[in-house]
Amino acid sequence: MKARGGVDWMVVVSRLVFSGVFVWAGWGKLRDPLAFADSVAAFRMLPHPVFVSLVALGVPVLEWMTAVLLWVPRWHRAARWVMTGLFALFAVALSVAQVRGLEIDCGCFGSGEPTKWSVPLAWGRAVGLLGWAIWYGWRVRGRSADQ
Amino acid sequence: MREGLREEGLRMAVMVAGSLVLGAVVNGVRSDSVPWEYEPKAQRMSRELARVGIKEGETREVAAGAIELGEFAGMVREKSVLVIDARAPLFYRMGHVAGAINLPREGFASFLERSGLLGKDKSRAVVVYCQSETCEDSRMVAESLRRVGFTSVRVFREGWRRWLESGEPVEKPS
Numbered sequence: 001m002k003a004r005g006g007v008d009w010m011v012v013v014s015r016l017v018f019s020g021v022f023v024w025a026g027w028g029k030l031r032d033p034l035a036f037a038d039s040v041a042a043f044r045m046l047p048h049p050v051f052v053s054l055v056a057l058g059v060p061v062l063e064w065m066t067a068v069l070l071w072v073p074r075w076h077r078a079a080r081w082v083m084t085g086l087f088a089l090f091a092v093a094l095s096v097a098q099v100r101g102l103e104i105d106c107g108c109f110g111s112g113e114p115t116k117w118s119v120p121l122a123w124g125r126a127v128g129l130l131g132w133a134i135w136y137g138w139r140v141r142g143r144s145a146d147q
Numbered sequence: 148m149r150e151g152l153r154e155e156g157l158r159m160a161v162m163v164a165g166s167l168v169l170g171a172v173v174n175g176v177r178s179d180s181v182p183w184e185y186e187p188k189a190q191r192m193s194r195e196l197a198r199v200g201i202k203e204g205e206t207r208e209v210a211a212g213a214i215e216l217g218e219f220a221g222m223v224r225e226k227s228v229l230v231i232d233a234r235a236p237l238f239y240r241m242g243h244v245a246g247a248i249n250l251p252r253e254g255f256a257s258f259l260e261r262s263g264l265l266g267k268d269k270s271r272a273v274v275v276y277c278q279s280e281t282c283e284d285s286r287m288v289a290e291s292l293r294r295v296g297f298t299s300v301r302v303f304r305e306g307w308r309r310w311l312e313s314g315e316p317v318e319k320p321s
Contacts (some may be wrong), residue, residue: 057170078158
């Protein structure tokens with residue numbers, strides 16, 4: 001689905017969606033970092049409270065950085081890997097929470113109210129985005145961001 | 148090929164390290180910062196209680212002392228209960244049970260001091276609520292109120308969501 005000018009619109013739309021998702025997710029977390037730290041802690045996966053703080057401080061900024069660098073040719077490939085890694089990490093964390101039967105709010109887009117569907121829905125979203133990111137990586141392999 | 152991979156790996160490392168540094172800088176300048184060693188909610192609540200002179204142990208969730216909608220609504224109508232909204236101020240401002248006072252878990256001590264509750268009759272019936280059954284803040288705030296001396300504290304576990312669905316009186320900013 002390439003236009004005459006050589007722009008792959010499926011890639012451009014995908015990149016817009018990924019950037020939008022990361023900006024939205026990062027904003028939700030930055031608005032209330034302590035609530036996001038509570039969400040991270042609720043997963044009970046990190047061995048020490050210092051790691052909870054590091055994740056709470058670093059992840060929102062990394063999401064924003066990824067959203068921007070997906071559009072920068074020299075950084076596009078690294079941003080793509082980070083994006084796929086983040087989605088994979090979220091999918092694994094949510095799988096573990098699901099297996100443990102945790103009724104928690106994932107904190108994915110800021111703090112919310114946990115329900116019994118919070119984790120399965122967030123898991124489905126993370127797996128969907130991971131699949132999309134893998135497809136995107138395959139689609140743009142060997143190309144730079146301006147193509 | 149190997150050179151390219153190394154370069155991409157380095158860029159990814161720069162992204163992660165840069166995020167941590169930037170995150171730490173942003174955290175350093177904001178008022179609601181995250182401590183370097185994360186404190187669970189119960190510990191933060193204990194710290195809040197220490198500020199009003201209560202120093203023993205952690206504040207834990209309590210299971211007892213629940214109140215059902217019918218009884219709670221009756222007490223609100225008769226104005227025979229002190230209603231505490233344990234949700235964050237933003238949500239309180241968007242609407243709350245008629246006559247409720249905002250006393251959230253975060254910043255509990257400051258809100259408690261400002262509310263003037265410490266000087267009131269502590270044998271008065273108190274009901275605490277938060278958003279819904281899955282939020283734990285109402286139970287933590289209820290336990291904290293017991294520890295500062297209130298003797299009749301109960302939790303409306305179904306919370307604001309159920310209250311709103313029931314059509315009972317609410318207060319909203321005009």
